[in-house]
Amino acid sequence: MxxxxxxxxxxxxxxADLADEVGFEQVTVSALARRFxxxxxxxxxxxxxxQDLKTKIALLALEELADxxxxxxxxxxxxxxxxxxxxxxxxxxxxxxxxxxxxxxKLDPEAAAASAGGRHAQMTRAILRxxxxxxxxxxxxxxxxxxxxxxxVSLEMAGGFSHTGVDSQESWAWILDSLxxxxxxxxxx
Amino acid sequence: MxxxxxxxxxxxxxxADLADEVGFEQVTVSALARRFxxxxxxxxxxxxxxQDLKTKIALLALEELADxxxxxxxxxxxxxxxxxxxxxxxxxxxxxxxxxxxxxxKLDPEAAAASAGGRHAQMTRAILRxxxxxxxxxxxxxxxxxxxxxxxVSLEMAGGFSHTGVDSQESWAWILDSLxxxxxxxxxx
DNA sequence: TAGTTTGCCTAAATATGTTAGGCAATTGCA
DNA sequence: TGCAATTGCCTAACATATTTAGGCAAACTA
Numbered sequence: 001m002x003x004x005x006x007x008x009x010x011x012x013x014x015x016a017d018l019a020d021e022v023g024f025e026q027v028t029v030s031a032l033a034r035r036f037x038x039x040x041x042x043x044x045x046x047x048x049x050x051q052d053l054k055t056k057i058a059l060l061a062l063e064e065l066a067d068x069x070x071x072x073x074x075x076x077x078x079x080x081x082x083x084x085x086x087x088x089x090x091x092x093x094x095x096x097x098x099x100x101x102x103x104x105x106k107l108d109p110e111a112a113a114a115s116a117g118g119r120h121a122q123m124t125r126a127i128l129r130x131x132x133x134x135x136x137x138x139x140x141x142x143x144x145x146x147x148x149x150x151x152x153v154s155l156e157m158a159g160g161f162s163h164t165g166v167d168s169q170e171s172w173a174w175i176l177d178s179l180x181x182x183x184x185x186x187x188x189x
Numbered sequence: 190m191x192x193x194x195x196x197x198x199x200x201x202x203x204x205a206d207l208a209d210e211v212g213f214e215q216v217t218v219s220a221l222a223r224r225f226x227x228x229x230x231x232x233x234x235x236x237x238x239x240q241d242l243k244t245k246i247a248l249l250a251l252e253e254l255a256d257x258x259x260x261x262x263x264x265x266x267x268x269x270x271x272x273x274x275x276x277x278x279x280x281x282x283x284x285x286x287x288x289x290x291x292x293x294x295k296l297d298p299e300a301a302a303a304s305a306g307g308r309h310a311q312m313t314r315a316i317l318r319x320x321x322x323x324x325x326x327x328x329x330x331x332x333x334x335x336x337x338x339x340x341x342v343s344l345e346m347a348g349g350f351s352h353t354g355v356d357s358q359e360s361w362a363w364i365l366d367s368l369x370x371x372x373x374x375x376x377x378x
Numbered sequence: 379t380a381g382t383t384t385g386c387c388t389a390a391a392t393a394t395g396t397t398a399g400g401c402a403a404t405t406g407c408a
Numbered sequence: 409t410g411c412a413a414t415t416g417c418c419t420a421a422c423a424t425a426t427t428t429a430g431g432c433a434a435a436c437t438a
Binding site for chain 1: 293295301306324325326328329332333335336337338339340341343344347348349350353355357359360363364367370371374375
């Protein structure tokens with residue numbers, strides 16, 4: 001019988017695609033096996049468990065996101081960098097809702113350490129070089145930016161901003177303006 | 190045989206407790222049945238499905254959160270209100286991680302309409318009465334506050350802020366200061 | 379107290395997750 | 409090229425979760 005050519009890599013990628021199509025919650029070893037027209041048990045040579053599969057998808061999403069962010073940051077500084085970076089998250093979430101949801105999976109410490117999480121934090125710090133902040137303010141600002149970006153994108157994806165007449169894109173622009181102004185004008189009290 | 194006294198109410202509450210103990214993801218009709226020492230099928234007279242149970246837990250959490258927020262806002266204005274409101278979310282998430290996670294469940298439109306979601310938005314607007322914003326800026330600001338609060342709490346719960354030496358509580362205070370300053374100084378461009 | 383309703387039960391079908399062990403396709407080496 | 413070792417996907421089996429259908433006994437109602 002002909003082989004399907006399964007690899008951890010292909011399974012992870014297909015799992016991510018599946019997540020984008022039906023939601024990360026619905027990603028299941030069984031569904032993935034069906035997609036490859038293969039018996040469920042066959043996947044267990046390539047992923048340790050359902051949890052392992054989900055972790056791998058999360059790590060993939062974090063890498064993709066970090067790659068896009070790095071691209072967007074290249075050659076930019078100040079507000080330009082801030083906006084480009086923020087838009088990477090928002091656009092990625094819109095294009096790849098399942099992957100974005102995966103990126104929010106709570107990782108165990110080892111996986112977290114091996115993830116692109118550190119790159120994200122580093123890039124946020126790089127943006128802040130365009131502003132005049134010293135530690136610990138810089139760390140506070142990193143956390144604030146992360147919170148706003150993640151929070152906004154989550155709430156927007158959940159449909160939280162679709163019940164008033166105000167356009168979400170406008171709010172997004174307003175918020176980025178505000179953050180830029182805030183960081184420019186910050187003076188330690 | 191003696192009856193367990195199941196009701197939708199009690200199941201929902203027990204489900205919420207279970208979520209806080211083992212995580213919202215792990216809440217299952219079977220686990221809940223075990224908790225009541227009852228057969229699984231018995232629960233189906235009180236909840237329509239596993240999804241229905243989760244929705245009910247989410248609605249409970251949203252109500253509790255709105256009640257706490259309303260309490261916290263009573264008699265406060267300006268930055269005092271802002272801080273109290275923000276702390277309600279953060280504290281609730283810390284005390285009740287499973288309930289907080291449940292509150293993030295994506296609800297179908299009917300459930301969303303019947304939820305306390307509207308109260309949350311109204312209360313955020315009430316806080317902004319202490320600042321000098323008019324529409325559409327007020328809506329933008331509502332969205333920004335929601336994003337920061339939800340984003341920060343999510344990232345903090347996920348352990349995102351535990352890998353540098355800077356205390357999370359300090360960042361939280363810094364962010365609330367910043368938001369207050371931002372809203373006070375906002376002038377439409 | 380008899381009748382009705384309600385609550386929890388048993389039984390059964392279906393789906394997912396996971397492990398163990400087998401055979402065939404592929405790879406590597408003489 | 410041909411054979412051995414490896415690897416990949418398979419069948420089989422079991423545990424757990426979801427859900428529906430129908431039954432019996434407890435609790436209300438009159």
